[in-house]
Amino acid sequence: MTKDLSRRAFLARSAVLGCSAAASPLWTPVSFAAAPWDTRLVVIILRGGMDGLDVVQPRGAPEYAALRGALAGQGGVDLDGFFGLHPALSPLMPLWARGELGFVHAVSTPYRDKRSHFDGQDLLEAGTGDLAGARDGWLNRMLQLVPGVEAQTAFALGHGEMKVLAGAAPVADWSPEAELTMSPQAVRLAELVMQDDPLFHPALAEALMLSGGAAMEGGNGAMAPPRAGGGGMVPVAEFAAEQLRGDARLVSFSVNGWDTHRNQSRTLRPALGQLAETVTTLHDGLGPEVWGKTAILAMTEFGRTVRVNGTGGTDHGTGGVMMLAGGALRGGQVHGRWPGLDEAALYDRRDLMPTGDVRAAAAWVLRGVAGLDRAGLEGRVFPGLDMGDDPRLLR
Amino acid sequence: MSFSSDHAEIRFGCGLSPQVAPAPSLEAMLAGLDGPDRMAARFPMVSHRDYWQRRAQWLELRKQRRKASGARADELADQAMNMSRGFRADLLRGLGQTVLRWSETQSGFRERLALFWADHFTTVGKSGPQRSAVSIYVDAAIRPNLSGRFGDLLVAAVTHPMMLTYLDQRVSVGPQSAFARRKGKSRGLNENLAREVLELHTLGVDGPYGQADVRQLAELFTGLTIGRTGTREFRPGWAEPGEEVVLGRRYGGNPARLEAVQQALHDLAVHPATADHIARKLAVHFVSDAPDPGLVAHMAARFLATGGDLRAVYAAMLEHPAAWDDGPGNVKPPFDFIASACRALAVAPERIETAKESQVNRLILQPIRAMGQFWQRPTGPDGWPEADAAWITPQGLSARLRWAMAVPRRLLADLPDPRAFVDTALGAAAPEPVRFAARAAETRAEAVGLVLAAPAFQRR
Numbered sequence: 125m126t127k128d129l130s131r132r133a134f135l136a137r138s139a140v141l142g143c144s145a146a147a148s149p150l151w152t153p154v155s156f157a158a159a160p161w162d163t164r165l166v167v168i169i170l171r172g173g174m175d176g177l178d179v180v181q182p183r184g185a186p187e188y189a190a191l192r193g194a195l196a197g198q199g200g201v202d203l204d205g206f207f208g209l210h211p212a213l214s215p216l217m218p219l220w221a222r223g224e225l226g227f228v229h230a231v232s233t234p235y236r237d238k239r240s241h242f243d244g245q246d247l248l249e250a251g252t253g254d255l256a257g258a259r260d261g262w263l264n265r266m267l268q269l270v271p272g273v274e275a276q277t278a279f280a281l282g283h284g285e286m287k288v289l290a291g292a293a294p295v296a297d298w299s300p301e302a303e304l305t306m307s308p309q310a311v312r313l314a315e316l317v318m319q320d321d322p323l324f325h326p327a328l329a330e331a332l333m334l335s336g337g338a339a340m341e342g343g344n345g346a347m348a349p350p351r352a353g354g355g356g357m358v359p360v361a362e363f364a365a366e367q368l369r370g371d372a373r374l375v376s377f378s379v380n381g382w383d384t385h386r387n388q389s390r391t392l393r394p395a396l397g398q399l400a401e402t403v404t405t406l407h408d409g410l411g412p413e414v415w416g417k418t419a420i421l422a423m424t425e426f427g428r429t430v431r432v433n434g435t436g437g438t439d440h441g442t443g444g445v446m447m448l449a450g451g452a453l454r455g456g457q458v459h460g461r462w463p464g465l466d467e468a469a470l471y472d473r474r475d476l477m478p479t480g481d482v483r484a485a486a487a488w489v490l491r492g493v494a495g496l497d498r499a500g501l502e503g504r505v506f507p508g509l510d511m512g513d514d515p516r517l518l519r
Numbered sequence: 520m521s522f523s524s525d526h527a528e529i530r531f532g533c534g535l536s537p538q539v540a541p542a543p544s545l546e547a548m549l550a551g552l553d554g555p556d557r558m559a560a561r562f563p564m565v566s567h568r569d570y571w572q573r574r575a576q577w578l579e580l581r582k583q584r585r586k587a588s589g590a591r592a593d594e595l596a597d598q599a600m601n602m603s604r605g606f607r608a609d610l611l612r613g614l615g616q617t618v619l620r621w622s623e624t625q626s627g628f629r630e631r632l633a634l635f636w637a638d639h640f641t642t643v644g645k646s647g648p649q650r651s652a653v654s655i656y657v658d659a660a661i662r663p664n665l666s667g668r669f670g671d672l673l674v675a676a677v678t679h680p681m682m683l684t685y686l687d688q689r690v691s692v693g694p695q696s697a698f699a700r701r702k703g704k705s706r707g708l709n710e711n712l713a714r715e716v717l718e719l720h721t722l723g724v725d726g727p728y729g730q731a732d733v734r735q736l737a738e739l740f741t742g743l744t745i746g747r748t749g750t751r752e753f754r755p756g757w758a759e760p761g762e763e764v765v766l767g768r769r770y771g772g773n774p775a776r777l778e779a780v781q782q783a784l785h786d787l788a789v790h791p792a793t794a795d796h797i798a799r800k801l802a803v804h805f806v807s808d809a810p811d812p813g814l815v816a817h818m819a820a821r822f823l824a825t826g827g828d829l830r831a832v833y834a835a836m837l838e839h840p841a842a843w844d845d846g847p848g849n850v851k852p853p854f855d856f857i858a859s860a861c862r863a864l865a866v867a868p869e870r871i872e873t874a875k876e877s878q879v880n881r882l883i884l885q886p887i888r889a890m891g892q893f894w895q896r897p898t899g900p901d902g903w904p905e906a907d908a909a910w911i912t913p914q915g916l917s918a919r920l921r922w923a924m925a926v927p928r929r930l931l932a933d934l935p936d937p938r939a940f941v942d943t944a945l946g947a948a949a950p951e952p953v954r955f956a957a958r959a960a961e962t963r964a965e966a967v968g969l970v971l972a973a974p975a976f977q978r979r
Binding site for chain 2: 172239299302309310319330434
């Protein structure tokens with residue numbers, strides 16, 4: 125709460141100017157200064173615990189078929205002779221073939237043992253070693269280190285909270301269909317009734333700014349009830365692509381639906397389908413030039429149990445998979461150190477043993493994308509992290 | 520700060536109403552929790568029996584359709600589609616009925632508690648028919664147990680068919696059970712419900728339990744499933760043989776019985792970690808995102824002293840001075856905002872009862888979704904966020920403003936005089952800028968919208 129407050133408090137200070145500018149027809153996005161870096165970064169949080177072993181399947185492991193039971197026989201595409209890709213991600217195979225889709229296997233956050241979604245997600249987004257004292261998100265701390273970040277450099281999209289972007293650096297929270305258009309008098313009066321509230325006033329200023337200052341002529345006869353927008357992730361991905369073609373450099377949003385406790389051969393497909401659709405929509409929307417300098421990272425709070433449970437699904441686990449896509453990344457391979465599925469190699473004799481920290485992979489990408497140094501990444505963005513050797517995730 | 524009836528109705532109830540006087544005292548607020556559930560009787564949901572019969576027909580139609588071909592398949596598909604529309608209509612009607620309960624009640628605290636506990640024990644439907652059944656679950660498991668012992672509420676919610684389905688208990692089977700041995704390796708344990716009972720429903724994530732307790736509780740839960748008529752059933756043949764140890768206590772044994780599950784839940788219900796967890800959660804929900812530690816401790820102590828008597832815990836909350844702190848209270852979640860707005864606007868019940876489904880969808884369900892709350896479909900079993908900042912985002916506030924300006928005139932034949940509406944909605948404590956805005960707006964719809972969008976109405 126305080127983290128969002130402080131961020132919007134920052135906006136509130138500039139709102140005295142920014143807001144009237146936003147409401148003015150003279151306001152256009154072009155008036156923003158050049159962006160602080162050139163590579164486009166998209167961070168997708170996969171909420172619910174994606175089963176990495178079902179997404180990037182270790183078909184070459186001798187224990188694989190026995191441990192995964194019915195999940196082992198779903199077909200799909202061979203990636204490199206050892207790993208295979210879940211069939212629901214096959215729309216992304218052209219990207220793999222061009223080296224623009226990759227994975228990091230057997231990674232996790234430092235979160236262990238209690239296997240709570242909610243603490244797991246909080247830690248993933250905080251980017252810290254534990255949750256004590258976690259106040260802001262690692263993407264926001266990254267923005268705090270880069271000079272020249274503007275109000276629309278970074279976007280948190282959708283209707284859910286994105287703690288990964290919360291913090292003191294300015295971030296635009298938005299959803300594509302949220303445009304607010306009111307008469308100039310209603311705008312002034314809304315500002316008046318909200319002026320003393322430290323939460324409402326900056327949120328209003330930001331809503332008006334992001335609506336592009338499209339003031340309505342006359343009364344509100346045309347105002348329609350708000351709606352949430354359908355079409356799954358496509359509108360969000362299209363909006364993200366539109367922003368990233370312009371001055372935005374960082375977009376983050378969630379893709380949900382990974383908590384496949386039962387009947388996983390059926391229940392995992394819709395979430396993977398959404399993820400594939402999100403990436404293809406970004407690819408198409410960005411166009412070849414911007415796609416060529418885009419890095420998409422998709423990460424989840426934990427992997428799932430190595431064994432299929434008693435109901436055709438998997439329970440909360442530890443090590444999982446991070447997905448990489450975009451022309452800026454070195455795809456066409458499964459990165460990471462594979463721990464094996466031998467009983468003794470498992471974590472707690474039930475989960476995939478994490479051999480890498482998901483934060484280290486993200487840190488190396490940030491280093492290349494925004495030119496941050498190792499000291500800043502290990503000291504500020506991911507405090508206490510040892511980035512280890514360069515996994516060379518970027519081209 | 521001490522009791523004031525307007526403050527009490529805004530903070531602990533469904534907001535001010537021009538037709539219903541607020542409870543005059545703390546005693547009256549608590550007394551409103553006793554006696555028959557008038558709102559559930561006046562604005563009922565469909566019956567479980569009716570739901571389950573139609574669900575069975577729907578499943579049968581889909582089965583036949585898969586076997587059929589040609590014109591017969593089309594005909595069956597149409598019939599199944601019509602039934603699906605019926606379930607969707609039930610869901611929307613349930614939303615409308617819940618708004619009306621808020622709008623018409625004499626005991627706003629009771630409605631608030633019903634929503635609080637429905638969220639604490641979140642269930643989400645996984646299919647079209649099931650999505651319409653969440654309201655049935657709330658009326659059966661939650662509402663009758665709002666002010667008795669927490670243990671009774673816990674047992675009712677956790678063992679209700681809706682929860683057994685949502686958190687996969689329905690299909691969990693003891694790995695060494697008679698059933699699993701007959702079936703070979705194809706059936707076994709699912710630890711989803713056991714984990715969430717410990718983490719969310721009772722002890723809290725920082726509570727004194729580990730993976731072994733999750734596993735043991737999951738084994739203890741085996742046998743608990745759903746029967747043919749959609750009601751709870753205990754099948755000893757599905758249960759893991761032998762005893763289980765949860766938090767150091769032994770449960771179960773042979774033969775496996777439902778009573779052992781209930782005993783474990785009752786023990787978890789009165790654990791000190793549960794007392795702290797529930798006290799804090801209530802204080803966060805009703806009073807502040809960062810509640811006074813003295814308030815939480817007072818409530819937790821009452822919880823422990825009374826063995827989880829919820830009415831006594833509520834009394835402990837209401838009698839504590841920190842519950843009445845002045846200053847900005849919590850932001851209303853989207854449903855609460857819209858329902859309390861309908862109450863302040865005195866929307867006629869017939870307007871919502873006779874509204875077409877598409878209207879309920881357009882005027883209520885889609886708007887609260889745009890505000891960040893997809894009715895009865897939170898993304899996880901932890902339910903909706905409590906933090907004010909989770910709701911007052913630019914996109915969320917945009918949707919609140921748009922609803923406030925666009926929807927009231929669609930719900931009322933005549934909008935109220937905005938200057939009088941300030942007093943109706945906010946009481947005597949209305950801030951001067953809101954009074955000014957109500958006078959200065961260019962249209963009546965904008966004026967009413969500004970009153971409803973003002974933090975003075977959005978907060979408690």
